Amino acid sequence: MTYFIVKRLAIGLLTIWGVVTAVFIVVRLAPGDQATVALGPDASAAEVAALRHTLGLDQPLLVQYLSYLGDVVRLDFGDSYRFGRPAMDQVLERFPATAELTLAATVIAIVAGLILGVIAGKKPGSGLDRAVSTVTLGMQALPPFWVGIMFILIFALQLQVLPSAGGGSLANLVLPAVTLAIPFTALVARMTRSGVAETMSEAFVQTARSKGLTETQVLTGHVVKNSLIPVVTVVGLQVGTLLGGAVIIETVFAWPGLGSLLVSAVGNRDYAVVQAATVLIALCVIVLNLAADIINAKLDPRIRLEARR
Amino acid sequence: MTQSDILLTEAPGPVAPPARRRRRRPLAAIPYVIIGLYVLAATIGPLLIDYDPVATEVTERLLPPGSATESGTAWLGTDAVGRDVLAQVVYGARTSFIIGIAVVTACGLIGVVLGALAGYSGGLPDAAVSRTIDVLMAFPGILLAIVIAGLLERGMHVVIIALSVGGWVGFARLSRSITMSTRERDWVDAARIMGVSKAATLKRHIVPFLTGSVVALATIELASAVLSEAALSFLGLGLPPHIVSWGQAIAGGREHLATAWWITVFPGIALTVLVVCIGLVGDRLTRRFTRKRD
Numbered sequence: 001m002t003y004f005i006v007k008r009l010a011i012g013l014l015t016i017w018g019v020v021t022a023v024f025i026v027v028r029l030a031p032g033d034q035a036t037v038a039l040g041p042d043a044s045a046a047e048v049a050a051l052r053h054t055l056g057l058d059q060p061l062l063v064q065y066l067s068y069l070g071d072v073v074r075l076d077f078g079d080s081y082r083f084g085r086p087a088m089d090q091v092l093e094r095f096p097a098t099a100e101l102t103l104a105a106t107v108i109a110i111v112a113g114l115i116l117g118v119i120a121g122k123k124p125g126s127g128l129d130r131a132v133s134t135v136t137l138g139m140q141a142l143p144p145f146w147v148g149i150m151f152i153l154i155f156a157l158q159l160q161v162l163p164s165a166g167g168g169s170l171a172n173l174v175l176p177a178v179t180l181a182i183p184f185t186a187l188v189a190r191m192t193r194s195g196v197a198e199t200m201s202e203a204f205v206q207t208a209r210s211k212g213l214t215e216t217q218v219l220t221g222h223v224v225k226n227s228l229i230p231v232v233t234v235v236g237l238q239v240g241t242l243l244g245g246a247v248i249i250e251t252v253f254a255w256p257g258l259g260s261l262l263v264s265a266v267g268n269r270d271y272a273v274v275q276a277a278t279v280l281i282a283l284c285v286i287v288l289n290l291a292a293d294i295i296n297a298k299l300d301p302r303i304r305l306e307a308r309r
Numbered sequence: 310m311t312q313s314d315i316l317l318t319e320a321p322g323p324v325a326p327p328a329r330r331r332r333r334r335p336l337a338a339i340p341y342v343i344i345g346l347y348v349l350a351a352t353i354g355p356l357l358i359d360y361d362p363v364a365t366e367v368t369e370r371l372l373p374p375g376s377a378t379e380s381g382t383a384w385l386g387t388d389a390v391g392r393d394v395l396a397q398v399v400y401g402a403r404t405s406f407i408i409g410i411a412v413v414t415a416c417g418l419i420g421v422v423l424g425a426l427a428g429y430s431g432g433l434p435d436a437a438v439s440r441t442i443d444v445l446m447a448f449p450g451i452l453l454a455i456v457i458a459g460l461l462e463r464g465m466h467v468v469i470i471a472l473s474v475g476g477w478v479g480f481a482r483l484s485r486s487i488t489m490s491t492r493e494r495d496w497v498d499a500a501r502i503m504g505v506s507k508a509a510t511l512k513r514h515i516v517p518f519l520t521g522s523v524v525a526l527a528t529i530e531l532a533s534a535v536l537s538e539a540a541l542s543f544l545g546l547g548l549p550p551h552i553v554s555w556g557q558a559i560a561g562g563r564e565h566l567a568t569a570w571w572i573t574v575f576p577g578i579a580l581t582v583l584v585v586c587i588g589l590v591g592d593r594l595t596r597r598f599t600r601k602r603d
Contacts, residue, residue, distance in 0.1 A: 011443045018444040022474075023456060030460040141588040143536055145543050146559055146577035149566065153574075157567050244449030248540050262452075263544055266459030274456060285447055 012286035038081035087272035098257035104177035109184035117192020139186035165254035195227030236292020360396035400553035420480020428488030450475030459546035528591035
């Protein structure tokens with residue numbers, strides 16, 4: 001078990017290093033460095049050169065890279081030129097809103113996905129099963145940003161029952177959370193369906209039936225419980241996908257989270273914020289993936305043994 | 310569980326399953342027909358419809374679908390600067406196909422080559438490829454694409470590169486795993502004993518067994534590349550303004566959602582229908598090549 005955790009941890013560290021390095025390379029390849037962007041087009045060459053010197057941009061690339069790695073370790077990314085304050089503070093301030101949105105979407109996806117999956121898996125091959133399979137396939141293919149705009153058109157502009165943008169209240173949360181949950185619901189439903197369909201043919205289900213339990217009791221007490229393991233896995237391992245989706249959904253609904261901050265920072269070439277946000281997102285993904293891995297390994301000894309090989 | 314996981318659950322054996330007579334389902338052809346229509350619109354459409362993405366016609370702005378304009382009837386209406394929405398849908402289809410196909414080709418080539426080499430060689434090359442896959446799997450690909458496409462010079466090639474950076478991983482994982490099991494087969498041993506070179510063994514005796522699964526995965530990846538390109542353009546981070554794209558058209562209509570819904574709705578429907586159809590085809594191919602029970 002220790003070996004397993006150490007291995008996952010090493011991959012996590014490698015991932016952060018990879019993300020940090022990739023962003024460093026992209027920032028250096030981008031037209032216009034931090035100094036020119038911060039000072040704007042009217043700055044004189046001398047001013048730019050002075051700022052470049054202060055920021056250390058006139059040093060050799062390797063020196064810049066190493067000092068940047070040092071900054072990352074200390075989680076110090078410098079000041080955002082747009083807000084004039086540490087980029088990390090800016091990013092951490094936006095973090096709770098993103099956590100709220102992704103958590104709400106996860107809850108919706110798990111509840112709706114489990115219900116759909118059980119309905120479909122209960123009788124594999126039935127009309128209901130095929131209907132659910134078709135619907136979930138469609139849900140996975142829908143472009144989330146467009147669905148979000150359609151929700152705004154229907155619920156905010158036509159029916160005027162929900163606000164279209166902003167954050168803070170529960171009403172604001174509904175549309176973005178549902179939009180973000182759609183593809184994830186489909187995924188949970190498909191996983192649950194195959195789990196339930198498989199469990200339905202197990203001997204203990206027959207035993208439960210012959211004990212005289214009703215079909216509902218068999219489903220809730222025996223089948224669903226045993227099909228939950230793959231669902232837990234998927235939820236944990238899809239955190240990255242969910243955060244990626246949140247970045248786009250937040251922009252659609254002007255949700256004041258990490259994602260909308262990242263997109264506007266990329267658009268404004270606010271490199272410090274871009275770097276801080278990507279590192280924080282990578283950290284989240286790695287910590288949550290590790291948690292899911294550990295829970296899984298605890299539940300299923302085969303995973304532990306495979307990791308040793 | 311991603312698509313490559315599903316394809317990995319049961320790697321196909323060397324012998325194709327005997328063709329089973331299936332109940333003919335005429336509905337099953339629909340996705341193929343619709344994709345065919347899109348391809349037709351993307352290739353021939355631009356020849357029939359004249360469209361200048363940077364021209365503006367202020368007198369003809371925000372016209373509802375079916376309005377008459379100077380250059381003919383605007384069947385799907387016009388946008389905020391008087392450009393025809395139907396033309397945007399048709400030209401956008403071309404952009405989506407070009408980028409989607411380029412991304413899938415690049416990812417497929419890189420992924421299959423790296424995956425097959427890693428799976429066949431083992432040792433250090435395998436470790437290097439596997440760890441790179443682990444790293445890229447952990448970080449959401451769309452975020453990497455946003456950062457790359459947003460910070461670098463704008464252009465079609467940058468979008469293609471941005472989407473390919475994380476896209477090859479699925480192909481590599483799939484190819485690596487199938488190669489590892491095919492490597493143990495007798496005919497590969499036989500080739501090795503006869504002194505066939507490593508490159509030729511890979512090419513003649515291993516890669517052919519990857520084809521089916523790789524084609525299935527490529528279909529799914531095409532849908533996701535089209536979707537990601539639209540998302541990038543929607544955020545205003547992908548293509549330069551003179552290249553027409555569904556994502557840009559959708560974003561352009563957002564301000565006028567209350568009064569001119571058609572600017573946003575029609576490109577979105579075009580995108581959704583295409584992605585759903587490619588997804589349906591991909592799902593069917595995946596099921597066929599993993600030989601799962603239907």
